[in-house]
Amino acid sequence: MDAEVVVVGAGAAGLAAARALADARRRAIVLEARGRVGGRVWTDYTFGPVPVERGAEFIHGEQADTWAWVRRAGAHTFAAARWAGRRIVLEDGRLVGPAVFEQRADLQPVFRLEEDIAAYDGPDISLGEWLRAHEFGALAAHIADVRLAHANCATPETISVAELAYELRFSDKGPGDFRILEGYDFVFAALAAGLDIRLNMPVSRVRWGVEGVEVQAGTGADARTFRARHAVITLPLAVLQAGAVEFDPPLPEAQRQAIGALVMPPAMKLSIRFDEIFWDADMTFLTGAGALPVWWAVRQGVPILTALSTGERAARVAAHGPDAVLEQGLAALAALFGDAPRRHYAAHMLVDWAADPWARGGYSLVRPGFHGMRAQLASPAGALHFAGEATVFANNPATVHGALHSGERAAREILGAL
Numbered sequence: 001m002d003a004e005v006v007v008v009g010a011g012a013a014g015l016a017a018a019r020a021l022a023d024a025r026r027r028a029i030v031l032e033a034r035g036r037v038g039g040r041v042w043t044d045y046t047f048g049p050v051p052v053e054r055g056a057e058f059i060h061g062e063q064a065d066t067w068a069w070v071r072r073a074g075a076h077t078f079a080a081a082r083w084a085g086r087r088i089v090l091e092d093g094r095l096v097g098p099a100v101f102e103q104r105a106d107l108q109p110v111f112r113l114e115e116d117i118a119a120y121d122g123p124d125i126s127l128g129e130w131l132r133a134h135e136f137g138a139l140a141a142h143i144a145d146v147r148l149a150h151a152n153c154a155t156p157e158t159i160s161v162a163e164l165a166y167e168l169r170f171s172d173k174g175p176g177d178f179r180i181l182e183g184y185d186f187v188f189a190a191l192a193a194g195l196d197i198r199l200n201m202p203v204s205r206v207r208w209g210v211e212g213v214e215v216q217a218g219t220g221a222d223a224r225t226f227r228a229r230h231a232v233i234t235l236p237l238a239v240l241q242a243g244a245v246e247f248d249p250p251l252p253e254a255q256r257q258a259i260g261a262l263v264m265p266p267a268m269k270l271s272i273r274f275d276e277i278f279w280d281a282d283m284t285f286l287t288g289a290g291a292l293p294v295w296w297a298v299r300q301g302v303p304i305l306t307a308l309s310t311g312e313r314a315a316r317v318a319a320h321g322p323d324a325v326l327e328q329g330l331a332a333l334a335a336l337f338g339d340a341p342r343r344h345y346a347a348h349m350l351v352d353w354a355a356d357p358w359a360r361g362g363y364s365l366v367r368p369g370f371h372g373m374r375a376q377l378a379s380p381a382g383a384l385h386f387a388g389e390a391t392v393f394a395n396n397p398a399t400v401h402g403a404l405h406s407g408e409r410a411a412r413e414i415l416g417a418l
């Protein structure tokens with residue numbers, strides 16, 4: 001045996017699993033395809049005067065599991081989403097502040113959105129159907145879409161309300177969105193410290209049974225087989241769907257059904273650096289329209305705006321190639337700020353996670369009718385244990401802290417069995 005446990009993937013889930021096993025004095029080896037740890041957490045330190053996140057950016061909730069690692073890393077955070085800093089584009093194209101919510105009766109349901117959805121216990125329907133049944137007006141429905149569908153890599157028609165209700169009912173991470181001043185990577189370096197991580201070791205085949213696993217990894221002269229008693233599989237859902245790793249024997253029916261039922265739509269981030277700030281200096285988040293419906297200022301006083309586009313919208317943005325994405329971003333900003341965005345453009349950074357072979361998408365999504373599939377994907381099979389954001393069923397899937405939590409859950413399963 002090379003180790004008691006082989007962990008496939010050094011993202012949040014894999015690192016958390018390996019850390020929990022190491023803390024219990026179990027020997028774990030982490031095999032990672034990339035030349036770095038972190039997976040969909042990946043900070044850029046050269047694009048601007050402050051770290052800019054190519055993937056995950058926020059800690060969602062003041063009780064998120066990530067905080068333990070923020071503290072261990074000695075990192076600093078700040079609240080990202082002040083209410084007063086929110087801006088929204090109205091039906092007539094005007095950009096306004098949050099006072100509009102107090103003035104417009106038709107926007108009031110947005111304040112109760114999460115609470116009302118959490119209370120839903122009817123048949124599984126899409127968010128779009130739910131919004132129509134609750135007679136949301138066009139702008140209220142758009143805000144709900146951006147908040148609950150777009151933020152989950154979906155459109156209102158492609159996200160399950162039963163799943164949203166379940167997630168919201170069990171969410172105990174508290175309010176708030178926070179950024180890590182030193183960058184998410186900084187925290188992940190602390191999480192990875194001292195672990196046995198083999199980088200540039202793409203796994204191509206996993207032979208598994210009840211007694212143990214044989215994992216083939218690496219290419220060319222570096223190719224080798226690792227034998228262990230257990231494996232934690234943290235491959236992104238879309239990597240599993242692509243069949244990029246062969247399982248011998250094939251995964252059980254429960255996993256195959258879940259892998260087929262869940263989806264992992266695209267997500268892309270476009271960050272644009274300008275030579276001066278032309279938006280109002282208090283702006284934090286901007287809810288706009290079109291295929292790039294969310295923008296935010298990476299820091300107050302720093303001339304960088306980031307747009308997030310997910311799901312079908314991201315596919316639309318990406319359809320004409322990477323150069324066209326910048327043009328679409330500048331056009332969306334020009335509609336709000338006139339010629340300033342083009343005049344002050346300095347540089348941009350585009351990260352398309354669907355084009356990344358080790359992710360192949362943004363993050364996982366449960367479509368209407370498929371509530372329950374995350375738990376099914378997470379169920380252990382012989383020596384295999386599954387972790388990663390797609391396997392989080394009780395609390396906050398598709399997040400960093402959910403992925404950390406899933407890694408610890410998989411480690412507990414193994415510690416119970418060893």
Ligand SMILES: Cc1cc2nc3c(=O)[nH]c(=O)nc-3n(C[C@H](O)[C@H](O)[C@H](O)COP(=O)(O)OP(=O)(O)OC[C@H]3O[C@@H](n4cnc5c(N)ncnc54)[C@H](O)[C@@H]3O)c2cc1C
Pocket residue numbers: 008009010011012013014031032033034037038039040041054055056057058059060201202203204234235236239244245267268269353357358359361362363387388389390397398399400401403
């Ligand atoms: C654009 C974007 C924005 C996001 N924003 C936020 C946010 O603000 N807050 C938040 O909480 N979450 C956010 N998320 C979600 C968050 O990034 C993920 O939920 C989390 O990082 C997933 O961790 P994971 O360990 O499950 O998967 P990953 O981080 O993808 O880790 C899986 C690892 O497996 C590796 N791998 C793949 N194939 C192989 C192979 N064949 N062999 C070996 N290794 C392999 C990958 O390289 C990767 O390192 C965002 C995601 C994206 C894409």
